[in-house]
Amino acid sequence: MNLVLISLILLLGFSSYYFGRKKATIIQSSQRLTALPKFYGYYLAIWCAAPALIIFSLWSVFEPTIVKNFILADYLDQNLTKNELQLIYTKVKALALGTYTGDINNFLDNSAGKYIQIKNMANNAKIVIVLAALILSLSYAYQSIKKNNRMREPVEIFLKWVLFTASLAAVLVTIGIVFSLLFEAIRFFQSVRIFDFIFGTHWYPAKTFVRDGQPDPELMKDAFGAVPLFAGTFFIAFIAMCVAIPVGLLSGIYLAEYATRKVRKYAKPIIEILAGIPTVVYGFFAALTVGPFVKEIGNSLGLEVSSESALAAGAVMGVMIIPFISSLSDDVISAVPQNLRDGSYAMGATKSETIKKVIFPAALPGIVGSILLAVSRAVGETMIVVMASGLAANLTANPLESTSTITAQIVVILIGDQQFGDPKTQAAFALGISLFVVTLFLNVIALTVVKKYREKYE
Amino acid sequence: MTKISAKNVNVFYGSKQALFDVSLDIMDKEVTALIGPSGCGKSTFLRCLNRMNDVIDICKVEGSIKMDELELNSRKLDVVRLRENVGMVFQKPNPFPKTIYENVSYGPTIHGMAQSKSELDQIVEMSLKKAALWEEVKDRLDEIGTGLSGGQQQRLCIARAISVSPEVILMDEPCSALDPIATAQIEELIDDLKKEHTIVIVTHSMSQAARVSQKTGFFHLGKLIEFGDTEKIFKNPDNQQTQDYITGRFG
Numbered sequence: 001m002n003l004v005l006i007s008l009i010l011l012l013g014f015s016s017y018y019f020g021r022k023k024a025t026i027i028q029s030s031q032r033l034t035a036l037p038k039f040y041g042y043y044l045a046i047w048c049a050a051p052a053l054i055i056f057s058l059w060s061v062f063e064p065t066i067v068k069n070f071i072l073a074d075y076l077d078q079n080l081t082k083n084e085l086q087l088i089y090t091k092v093k094a095l096a097l098g099t100y101t102g103d104i105n106n107f108l109d110n111s112a113g114k115y116i117q118i119k120n121m122a123n124n125a126k127i128v129i130v131l132a133a134l135i136l137s138l139s140y141a142y143q144s145i146k147k148n149n150r151m152r153e154p155v156e157i158f159l160k161w162v163l164f165t166a167s168l169a170a171v172l173v174t175i176g177i178v179f180s181l182l183f184e185a186i187r188f189f190q191s192v193r194i195f196d197f198i199f200g201t202h203w204y205p206a207k208t209f210v211r212d213g214q215p216d217p218e219l220m221k222d223a224f225g226a227v228p229l230f231a232g233t234f235f236i237a238f239i240a241m242c243v244a245i246p247v248g249l250l251s252g253i254y255l256a257e258y259a260t261r262k263v264r265k266y267a268k269p270i271i272e273i274l275a276g277i278p279t280v281v282y283g284f285f286a287a288l289t290v291g292p293f294v295k296e297i298g299n300s301l302g303l304e305v306s307s308e309s310a311l312a313a314g315a316v317m318g319v320m321i322i323p324f325i326s327s328l329s330d331d332v333i334s335a336v337p338q339n340l341r342d343g344s345y346a347m348g349a350t351k352s353e354t355i356k357k358v359i360f361p362a363a364l365p366g367i368v369g370s371i372l373l374a375v376s377r378a379v380g381e382t383m384i385v386v387m388a389s390g391l392a393a394n395l396t397a398n399p400l401e402s403t404s405t406i407t408a409q410i411v412v413i414l415i416g417d418q419q420f421g422d423p424k425t426q427a428a429f430a431l432g433i434s435l436f437v438v439t440l441f442l443n444v445i446a447l448t449v450v451k452k453y454r455e456k457y458e
Numbered sequence: 459m460t461k462i463s464a465k466n467v468n469v470f471y472g473s474k475q476a477l478f479d480v481s482l483d484i485m486d487k488e489v490t491a492l493i494g495p496s497g498c499g500k501s502t503f504l505r506c507l508n509r510m511n512d513v514i515d516i517c518k519v520e521g522s523i524k525m526d527e528l529e530l531n532s533r534k535l536d537v538v539r540l541r542e543n544v545g546m547v548f549q550k551p552n553p554f555p556k557t558i559y560e561n562v563s564y565g566p567t568i569h570g571m572a573q574s575k576s577e578l579d580q581i582v583e584m585s586l587k588k589a590a591l592w593e594e595v596k597d598r599l600d601e602i603g604t605g606l607s608g609g610q611q612q613r614l615c616i617a618r619a620i621s622v623s624p625e626v627i628l629m630d631e632p633c634s635a636l637d638p639i640a641t642a643q644i645e646e647l648i649d650d651l652k653k654e655h656t657i658v659i660v661t662h663s664m665s666q667a668a669r670v671s672q673k674t675g676f677f678h679l680g681k682l683i684e685f686g687d688t689e690k691i692f693k694n695p696d697n698q699q700t701q702d703y704i705t706g707r708f709g
Contacts, residue, residue: 037532261515339552346548347565347618348541357564362555 003055005127009134013049016138020044023145035152040145042155043111047141050158051133059126067118071111146228181436184429191423192224197430200225203404205413205424226434228395232310232403233435236385237378239314239399240321242424244374246324248316249367255326256333257355268330281382286316286388298400306390311399313389317381324374332366335360359449365450372446375441406435459485461626461656462507467521467531469502469511476502476558479621480521480682482675484626489648489657491671491688493664495702498677500660506530507658508544509537527625528544530700542569545619549631551611553603553618558595561603561614562586565622581621590647616647620655627651629659633666645670668692676700 024033024040033040071092072085080088088108091270094100095112104421145151189197202222237349251271255264291312298305336359360367382405390402392410413428462484469477477499484490492500502511509530511517523530530540542565553561562582565571570577582599586592591613595606603614612632619627629648633641648657648670661667667674668688675685676697682699684691695701 337552339548339550340554341547341617342510342513342548343552343554343618344564346508346541346546347512347540347568347622349564349568350538353568358554358556359569 001123001127005130006053009049009052009056009130012134012138014044014049016141017041017045020141020145023142027145027148034148037108039151039155043151044138044141044145046155046158048134048138048439051137053196055133056126056130059129063122063126065116067122070113070118074107074111074114085276088109111345120373124388127223160333162425178433178436182431185425185433188423188426188430192427192430197224197226199227201227203228203409205409205427208339224259224423224430226406226431228393229404229406229409229431230434231395232389232393233379233405233407233438234259234407235397235399235403236310236314236317236389237375238318239311239377240381243315243318244321244325244378245371248322248374249329250260251322252326252329253333253360255330257351257359268327271323271326273323274320275327277320279381280387282316282320283383283387286312288385290316291388294400303400306402307396308388308390308401309400310389310396313385313387314399316388317378317384320384321374321378324377325370328370328373329363329367332363332370335366336362352395369446369450372442372449376442379438379442380407380435381405382411386411459486460484462523462525462658464503464506464675465522465524467503467506467519467523469499469506469520470518471514472516476680477506478680480677482682482685483702484656485656485673486656487641487654489652489654489659489671490673490675491667492658492675492677493662493667494677494680496662500675500677504550504630504658504660504675507626507628508541508546509535510546512537518658542622543624544626544628545617545622545624546628547612547632547661550635551615553606553607553611553614555604557603558586558602558603558606559599561572562617562621564605564618569622571622585617585621587669588620588651589613590643590650591617607640609636609643611625613647614641616644616651618682620651624655626656626658629657631660631662634662640668664692664706676703 018041020043021037021041023044024037025116027033027040072089075085075088088111091100091102091108092115095104095108096115141274143271200222202225204223255268255271259267287308291307291309294309294312294315295305295307340358340362341354344358349357385405385408389404389408391404391408392402393404393409394401396403399449410428410431413431459561464483465481467477467480468475480499492503492572494500505511506523507525507530511519519531521531525544529535553566556564559582562585563572563578565579566581568576572581578593583592583596586595593659594610595601595614603611606614612635616627616632629679633644637642645666648659651657659667671688672701674688674691676683676691676695676699678699684695684697691700692704695704
């Protein structure tokens with residue numbers, strides 16, 4: 001039903017475009033148009049479809065809540081909790097749709113009947129109101145066209161609002177995510193002291209198994225110390241950057257400055273393919289190939305290496321990040337104006353001197369930006385760590401031991417059975433917001449650095 | 459005395475020929491102007507003189523260009539040495555995004571011309587003075603070169619070019635991005651520089667060529683139509699095309 005209604009509105013909208021344009025050409029024969037004929041078309045189409053669609057979507061958003069309130073109004077005097085009310089409503093809905101399988105009592109049956117009734121009424125009312133709105137706005141727009149009012153401005157203003165809505169939606173979603181993280185994290189910190197979380201050196205969430213009621217902070221003291229996770233995260237990211245920065249940067253410089261057009265044409269896409277490999281694939285590559293290889297080499301040197309090591313995970317993560325740095329730095333180096341190169345060559349500078357003294361400094365803001373982007377990518381990487389570096393949150397600086405990261409622990413916490421009120425589950429939100437703060441911090445630094453250098457070099 | 463002698467120079471960009479059999483002699487300590495309509499090959503010829511065409515992959519140069527008996531169009535030529543000896547100033551001022559001091563000290567540093575910091579300071583000061591920029595920037599040598607005005611930037615580029623004391627300075631329309639006052643300053647500067655350097659300048663401005671140069675070459679469609687004393691070219695050219703161009707009838 002809804003689909004038919006939307007199609008109808010869109011169809012009318014499209015036809016009003018042609019109608020409006022045609023009308024404009026008719027007006028043209030007697031008087032000067034205020035805009036190109038297509039604007040008349042757009043104007044009519046917008047007025048035809050936009051108000052109807054807006055009312056339609058608002059209605060669809062609010063209808064379920066209103067219907068629910070109507071139904072549950074009958075149960076309010078029974079002193080039920082929120083969850084019980086929700087359960088009743090679900091039952092009523094299932095009954096009305098004919099998918100309910102439990103016991104049916106009179107009360108439920110009545111409600112289901114009422115539900116169907118209200119739903120039908122709402123549906124009919126929706127169609128009538130939406131179509132009425134469509135006809136009203138369409139006739140208003142048609143009058144306006146007939147009077148040959150100014151057409152260009154309303155269309156442009158409408159477009160501005162469409163764009164504004166799109167960016168508003170993105171901003172609101174971001175804010176929503178941040179706040180949901182924040183609220184759950186706050187609830188977590190009601191049962192676990194924030195001090196214990198930030199400075200605690202033991203991460204062992206399985207220790208806490210709380211069914212109901214507020215758990216005792218003393219019990220939680222040694223369970224949620226996030227230091228090993230932060231340390232592991234930065235340690236693995238550090239190993240990854242040790243691999244990715246030199247290789248990525250040097251290959252970026254090669255591609256931008258030395259490679260012939262032919263080499264570049266083939267090499268760049270191949271490097272970029274690295275970025276297209278799913279991280280899961282990197283993960284089992286790290287776990288099944290690199291991990292045992294590192295172990296074997298370590299053992300042959302007489303070192304003790306666990307089969308899941310930070311080194312294996314970090315190295316593979318570094319390989320994954322190479323294309324980011326290489327591709328981005330290639331772009332920023334290529335974007336350095338040719339006349340700077342010419343100026344340097346004309347002074348008798350060699351290629352490497354020119355790169356070192358002129359091109360690299362000029363491209364530095366972009367390069368720093370790409371590296372910091374890569375770091376936040378490394379910090380947020382999950383799959384490789386889960387597979388290759390293990391899940392035991394050891395606090396260690398030995399790359400041959402297994403260690404774990406924030407993201408990997410979020411995975412550990414949230415797979416399998418979870419209970420929403422459990423501090424173990426809420427810990428995921430606390431970790432999530434810590435990770436978010438870290439990446440935000442990195443991005444802010446990146447932007448400041450880039451801005452500082454840009455000021456210097458412009 | 460002849461400084462540079464070009465014989466039968468042909469230049470190709472891929473399959474397209476940009477210069478046809480250009481032969482001309484550039485005199486020592488003189489200003490030679492190359493004029494002609496856009497795309498006539500005058501900049502291409504200029505870039506042959508310091509091998510800047512090497513930067514363009516598809517460019518191929520044939521013929522002989524000799525500078526003091528040294529064959530420039532030879533694969534064995536040490537391009538770094540050549541460019542130390544033949545400086546270049548570009549159409550658009552292109553100072554490096556570094557300080558004024560670093561811009562001028564760039565050449566002497568990469569060629570190892572200064573043994574000490576004070577020697578380098580001296581070279582920088584001398585070059586800036588020669589480029590008539592010293593008085594304007596002496597108190598802010600550590601400011602970024604790109605922050606100067608267009609005319610100052612171009613004089614900074616000239617200072618950069620003369621910092622390595624080249625025998626020849628090539629100028630590719632050095633004033634086309636500048637206002638009349640800055641242009642006048644640069645022209646005055648060119649007049650000074652020719653005491654110590656041989657200058658080849660590409661220009662679109664007929665009056666500039668007449669003002670600053672001793673010899674003028676007129677290029678058209680990749681050919682050198684006429685070459686001779688500036689006074690003769692402007693007052694009494696042998697060729698009808700030259701006459702038409704300098705009187706503004708075409709181009």
